[in-house]
Amino acid sequence: xxxxxxxxxxxxxxxxxxxxxxxxxxxxxxxxxxxxxxxxxxxxxxxxxxxxxxxxxxxxxxxxxxxxxxxxxxxxxxxxxxxxxxxxxxxxxxxxxxxxxxxxxxxxxxxxxxxxxxxxxxxxxxxxxxxxxxxxxxxxxxxxxxxxxxxxxxxxxxxxxxxxxxxxxxxxxxxxxxxxxxxxxxxxxxxxxxxxxxxxxxxxxxxxxxxxxxxxxxxxxxxxxxxxxxxxxxxxxxxxxxxxxxxxxxxxxxxxxxxxxxxxxxxxxxxxxxxxxxxxxxxxxxxxxxxxxxxxxxxxxxxxxxxxxxxxxxxxxxxxxxxxxxxxxxxxxxxxxxxxxxxxxxxxxxxxxxxxxxxxxxxxxxxxxxxxxxxxxxxxxxxxxxxxxxxxxxxxxxxxxxxxxxxxxxxxxxxxxxxxxxxxxxxxxxxxxxxxxxxxxxxxxxxxxxxxxxxxxxxxxxxxxxxxxxxxxxxxxxxxxxxxxxxxxxxxxxxxxxxxxxxxxxxxxxxxxxxxxxxxxxxxxxxxxxxxxxxxxxxxxxxxxx
Ligand SMILES: [Zn+2]
Ligand SMILES: [Zn+2]
Numbered sequence: 001x002x003x004x005x006x007x008x009x010x011x012x013x014x015x016x017x018x019x020x021x022x023x024x025x026x027x028x029x030x031x032x033x034x035x036x037x038x039x040x041x042x043x044x045x046x047x048x049x050x051x052x053x054x055x056x057x058x059x060x061x062x063x064x065x066x067x068x069x070x071x072x073x074x075x076x077x078x079x080x081x082x083x084x085x086x087x088x089x090x091x092x093x094x095x096x097x098x099x100x101x102x103x104x105x106x107x108x109x110x111x112x113x114x115x116x117x118x119x120x121x122x123x124x125x126x127x128x129x130x131x132x133x134x135x136x137x138x139x140x141x142x143x144x145x146x147x148x149x150x151x152x153x154x155x156x157x158x159x160x161x162x163x164x165x166x167x168x169x170x171x172x173x174x175x176x177x178x179x180x181x182x183x184x185x186x187x188x189x190x191x192x193x194x195x196x197x198x199x200x201x202x203x204x205x206x207x208x209x210x211x212x213x214x215x216x217x218x219x220x221x222x223x224x225x226x227x228x229x230x231x232x233x234x235x236x237x238x239x240x241x242x243x244x245x246x247x248x249x250x251x252x253x254x255x256x257x258x259x260x261x262x263x264x265x266x267x268x269x270x271x272x273x274x275x276x277x278x279x280x281x282x283x284x285x286x287x288x289x290x291x292x293x294x295x296x297x298x299x300x301x302x303x304x305x306x307x308x309x310x311x312x313x314x315x316x317x318x319x320x321x322x323x324x325x326x327x328x329x330x331x332x333x334x335x336x337x338x339x340x341x342x343x344x345x346x347x348x349x350x351x352x353x354x355x356x357x358x359x360x361x362x363x364x365x366x367x368x369x370x371x372x373x374x375x376x377x378x379x380x381x382x383x384x385x386x387x388x389x390x391x392x393x394x395x396x397x398x399x400x401x402x403x404x405x406x407x408x409x410x411x412x413x414x415x416x417x418x419x420x421x422x423x424x425x426x427x428x429x430x431x432x433x434x435x436x437x438x439x440x441x442x443x444x445x446x447x448x449x450x451x452x453x454x455x456x457x458x459x460x461x462x463x464x465x466x467x468x469x470x471x472x473x474x475x476x477x478x479x480x481x482x483x484x485x486x487x488x489x490x491x492x493x494x495x496x497x498x499x500x501x502x503x504x505x506x507x508x509x510x511x512x513x514x515x516x517x518x519x520x521x522x523x524x525x526x527x528x529x530x531x532x533x534x535x536x537x538x539x540x541x542x543x544x545x546x
Contacts, residue, residue, distance in 0.1 A: 001174050001179045001209075001314075001466040006049060007032055008433040009460045012214055013066040014043060015433060016050070017185065022153030022175050025056040029170060029210075030183050033069030033100070033126075044070060044126055049461075049504075052079040055148050056277055059142075060085040061187030062167035063092035063251060065100055072097050072131040073078035075138065079297045082152060086158050088166025088296060091289045092251065094139070095432060097132035099282050105129065144168065162190030163408050164252040165290055172201050181466055182206040188433070189410040191220070196290075196311070197254040198298045200410070203420050208466055213434035214409045216442025225258055226405025227260055233364050234270045238335045242362030245398075247303070247350045247377060249343035250283040252408055253368055255290045257339060258311040265316075266309045269336075278319045279326050279340040279349050287312060287319075330356050343368070344375040351376070357387050363398035368406050412442065416449065428454045430464065463511050 007014030007030075014034035019027045028050065034043045052074045060068045071083060071093075085093065089203045106378065108125035115121060142148055147157045153175030158168035170185045184206040192199045237244045239284050248254045258278075264270045278284055291312065294305060304310055326349055329338060341348040354376075357363040371377035376387050381402055386395045410418060419429065429446070430441050436457075458464065517524075524532065 001176055001183065003183070003208075003466070004462045005432070005458045005462050005464070006458060007034065007460075008066070008155065008212075009045070009458055009462070010434075010436040010439060011040070012433055013040070015061075015067045016070070016107070017210060018050070018181070019172070019174070021151055023057055023151065025054050027151065027154065028052055028055055028058045028074075029172075030061055030067040030187075031058055031062070031070045031074060032066040033524070044073065047073060047077045050074055050077075052077045055079055056081050058083045058087060058157055059150070059170055060093070061170055061185060061338065062161065062164055063089045063096055064164065064188070065096060067187070068093055068096070069100055072101060072127040072135040075135040076127045076131040078139065082150070083135065084140050084142050084156065086144060086166045088170050088289065088293045088418075090139045090141045090166075091292065092166060093287060094132070094136035094338070095285045095289070096251070097135055098129060100164045101125070101127055101129040101132040109505075112414040127203045129253045130262075131349075137480075147173070157203075158298075159203050160198050161187045162192070162194065162198055163188040164190075165197055165293060165296055168215075171206060175239040181208075183466070185209075186211045186418070188214070188408065188410060189415060191410055191414055192417070194223070194408075195259050196252075196301050197296055200418055202418060204423050205424050205427070207426065207480065208428045208430060208464075209419070209422060210430045210432055211415070211419065212409070213415065213431050213439040213442040215407070215411045216415065216431070216434050216438040216445070218438070219409055219413060220402045220407050223405040226403045226443075227264075229401070229403055230260060230366070230540060231264050231269050233314060233366060234264075234274070234337065237362070237364045238271050238274055240362040241334050242360060242398075242545070243335065243357045244337045244364045244366065244368045245350065245353050245357060246339045246368060247343050247345040248280070248283065248339045248341060250280055250341055251286045252282070253343065253406060254278070254283040254339060255287055255311055256319075256406065257368065258287065258314075261302070261317075262309050262311060262313050263304065265314045272316075274316060275332060275336040276314050276317045277329055277338050278317065279329060279334060279338055279353070281321050282310055282341060283339070284319045284321055304534075306321040311337065318527050326352070329353070344371050344377040345380070346375040346377065351389050354387075355392070355394055358387070358389070358398050358500070359395040361397045361399075363399060365398050366401045366403060368403050371402075388399055412445065415442065416445070416473075419446075423450060423453060425452065428456065428466070431455060461507055465515065 002020040004018040006016035006018055013032060013036060015030040015032040017029040019029060021027055034040045058071060104125035108123045112122040140463060142156060144158050144357050147155045149155050155173045157171045159171065161167040161169045167187055169187050169192065172183050174181045184203045186209065189212055190200050219358060233246055246257065248257060261276055297305065301476055320329065338353050340350040340353055342350060345351065345354065365380065367377055367381055371381050379387050380396055380400050384396055386393050433444055439457055443457055446453055446455050
């Protein structure tokens, strides 16, 4: 069984694994978009690498763009096979793809206009709304907890991952040489006891686990304090007569907030007459999908819904889909809770609310998620005195709060709890989907707790071969022969797609080199090892030179 690592390798975005099918062709597990920095985002245009024509199936763990956002690009490039996902993910994906396509088109238009002023070529978007529509037509639902055949010799079981609505860990059984190999892809693993949706389910043991490590080196704050803090801020703002602006993420975080607000409102912990406004078409559509899937709620939310206290049951809740409705919010006098995108305040309607309120000392802004470097949200959290909004410098006199208890991802101890029951002597755990430092810290933690466990932190484009016989593990290799070259060569040259076949062929040769070394009965002699190290560092020099 061969699996190529196409994304979320020593980084958190671009999740994608390319599995060689038993009967030929490939299956992609996730197909996410790369985000963060120009070099990284160029990988989104390396469509040839994903082999759309030879791919027979795509299986998606959950609807987040870093796991699904490249699918319409592959469809644009000719992929026409099935796209499998759980029912709730199937319902969320068309909404999110449509939104992503719309943004891609706007960005391309903006760049094209800029280019034309400089006599440069027009820019083609990564994909268009029609590609998103075509991708949506290929979606096929999978039931949870049921082994389903998707190709000859290949079955998939979806298990609740507890990350967002519909999120699944995928356990694949691959028929090979008369036997079966099993491999689990964790997807993004949620937290135990989080709001709204069920806790992560622990998959049965497999031969290999690809595991996310987003918070491999971190422990989360307690959610209980976060709820008290939220209620406290709302009451303070109400007394001061100010607006509460919550830049929010459309999927999961918005619905979690709606659950919390509903609970606090029904229990009279917040003022009964405070207007609560959901001002994001994307979050409104996503919330409708949440309402359509009560079977995925945890016991607490089921009970709340039974009492009529469900996610959208607050009497003063208003949703504003059109721009016109959104503008009317500005004329509300006195306190109101306004939830609007984007979650990092780098775009979207929340900027209009900032323009109208951020300079008021009685306004409160609550950030409920990670704020990336370079975003308006990050600048405010770091204490900026003013920020630029629509080319206008706006004073930041509002009180800025960060609620740290929300997270869709398991922390280090929760990751360990998820993994522990799946450990057996022949298991290989491949650690992915984390910043390199976090992933390596998690690997070190595993080595400390489970010294016998085989773990591996691959590099981009590494091919993992899982033989039927005892595994020859690449982890045992000396550092000098790690295939760093393949990654560097491709990253540096991803501007020119024409260069890709050569770079790929170098990558393959390095793979053979690694396999050859891993398969040796005894180590190389010190002389040969020194020679090899010398040759490899020279090769590295050439590949890295400008
Ligand atoms: Zn996710
Ligand atoms: Zn993710």
